[in-house]
Amino acid sequence: MEGKYRELHRLQLWRQLDRSWDPRRVFPVEQPLYLEIGFGNGEYLLRQAVDRPEHNFLGIEMHWGSVRRCLRRLAQAQSQNVRILQMDAHVAVRYLLPSQSIEKFVALFPCPWPKRDHERFRLFSTEFMGQLNRICRQGGLVVTDHRGLMEFARQQVAGSGLTLEVIETEARYNTKYERRWSGQGQEIFFELHYRPEAVSSYQMVPEVSVRTLTLDSFDPENVVLEGCLEGIVVQFRQHLYDPKREVFMALTTVIEDHLNQTFWIEAARKEGQWHIRPALGGGFLPTLGVQRALELLQKAGQPR
Ligand SMILES: C[S@@+](CC[C@H](N)C(=O)[O-])C[C@H]1O[C@@H](n2cnc3c(N)ncnc32)[C@H](O)[C@@H]1O
Numbered sequence: 149m150e151g152k153y154r155e156l157h158r159l160q161l162w163r164q165l166d167r168s169w170d171p172r173r174v175f176p177v178e179q180p181l182y183l184e185i186g187f188g189n190g191e192y193l194l195r196q197a198v199d200r201p202e203h204n205f206l207g208i209e210m211h212w213g214s215v216r217r218c219l220r221r222l223a224q225a226q227s228q229n230v231r232i233l234q235m236d237a238h239v240a241v242r243y244l245l246p247s248q249s250i251e252k253f254v255a256l257f258p259c260p261w262p263k264r265d266h267e268r269f270r271l272f273s274t275e276f277m278g279q280l281n282r283i284c285r286q287g288g289l290v291v292t293d294h295r296g297l298m299e300f301a302r303q304q305v306a307g308s309g310l311t312l313e314v315i316e317t318e319a320r321y322n323t324k325y326e327r328r329w330s331g332q333g334q335e336i337f338f339e340l341h342y343r344p345e346a347v348s349s350y351q352m353v354p355e356v357s358v359r360t361l362t363l364d365s366f367d368p369e370n371v372v373l374e375g376c377l378e379g380i381v382v383q384f385r386q387h388l389y390d391p392k393r394e395v396f397m398a399l400t401t402v403i404e405d406h407l408n409q410t411f412w413i414e415a416a417r418k419e420g421q422w423h424i425r426p427a428l429g430g431g432f433l434p435t436l437g438v439q440r441a442l443e444l445l446q447k448a449g450q451p452r
Contacts, residue, residue: 155223159215162235162244163431167355170246174231175204183208183245183284185237185255185271190218192256192323197222197230205230206250208237237271238406241279242353243433253280253288257325260294272301277308277342278350290340291321293329298338309346315339353405358434360425361442366415366449368396373448380404380437382444397427398445402437409433413445422449 160174172181180203187193187207197205207230209215215234222230233240261269272290280288287310292298298314305312317339319330326337369391373384381403389396394417401410412427424442426432 155219158219158222158230158232160231160233161431162233162240163433165244167243167434169244170249171206171231172204172249176228177204179204179229180251181206181249183250183253183288185253186210186258187218188214188256189324190214190221192254192321193218193230194221194225194227197227198225201229203229203251207232208240209234210236236406238276239433241276241283242405243407243435245279245283245352247282247348247352248285250284252286253284255288255290256321256323257291257293257329258297260292260297262294262296267300270297270300272297272304272340274304274307275350277305277310278348279352280342281309281344282348282350282352285344287342287344289342291317291326292338292340293325293334295338298340301340305342308350309344309348310342311345313341313343315341353435356434356436356439358426358438358442360423361446363415363422363424363446363449364420365451366396366417366422368394368415371396371448373398373445376440376444380440382437382441384445385410396422400441400445402435402441404435404437407433407435407437409435409438411438413441415445415449424449 172178182203182205184193184205184207187209193205193207212234215232218232258271261267302312317337318335319326319337368389373387375382375384383401385399385401387398396415398413400413409432411430411432413424414427415422415424424445426438432438
């Protein structure tokens with residue numbers, strides 16, 4: 149295990165990032181920043197970083213296995229101009245990445261989600277592209293092997309403030325997935341070139357400052373927690389009570405938009421009152437859903 153991903157400074161722990169986080173400020177040298185979404189094993193990301201030392205690169209990838217492999221590659225190459233966020237790109241573009249902070253994005257062979265009822269997982273919806281238009285100064289490039297995804301992207305581009313030009317191409321990016329499809333005989337791929345046409349009408353989701361709530365009395369041994377399944381989903385999964393310390397903890401899942409967060413809420417008795425707030429240490433993005441979960445716990449504790 150040792151040596152596989154020893155140099156963790158390239159990994160940005162997004163649950164612990166401030167909402168005013170700016171990816172331009174996390175590199176040793178501030179220089180134009182480029183984004184790769186869904187970098188997989190990171191070979192293209194690393195090649196770009198080595199070939200273009202005058203640029204910085206931010207990679208977003210959802211799966212830890214891929215992030216781990218990429219961190220190992222970056223450590224071996226001692227590359228200093230790459231940082232990585234392990235998170236869903238839908239969440240990054242809505243909640244985290246500041247306007248005009250990035251030059252261009254690239255996404256190579258993204259998951260096509262071919263089944264109809266999985267279309268909602270696709271990137272490149274109007275909203276996603278509108279957010280990328282807000283974030284990236286010069287648009288960007290998607291390369292896909294999948295005609296259905298290309299057509300979806302064409303239908304969705306209107307309203308994002310970007311234009312889309314589709315060019316047929318042959319294999320030329322030399323990534324794991326390109327090699328896979330070429331190896332299976334595919335010869336034609338699609339380059340989707342997005343260029344800015346109008347200022348994006350999409351905004352970053354505004355920051356919510358999560359307030360600690362209080363209760364004068366609370367019966368932690370008999371409380372019945374009820375979540376909420378409509379709109380913002382709140383689910384109380386389990387709870388614990390330490391009578392010595394007078395601390396009650398509820399493991400809570402909140403789902404809103406593309407964001408799914410699981411964290412502990414604590415209700416602790418101090419100076420005659422119960423204080424309800426997210427427990428320290430877990431990390432969470434402060435959202436309306438987090439505040440809603442605190443309110444539901446407060447409501448459950450109020451006399452009926
Ligand atoms: C088909 S693979 C392509 C990987 C690489 N670009 C290549 O060409 O070999 C798609 C990658 O996108 C990542 N991915 C899928 N959805 C994502 C999302 N919403 N946010 C971030 N990464 C995502 C997957 O984990 C996977 O590594």
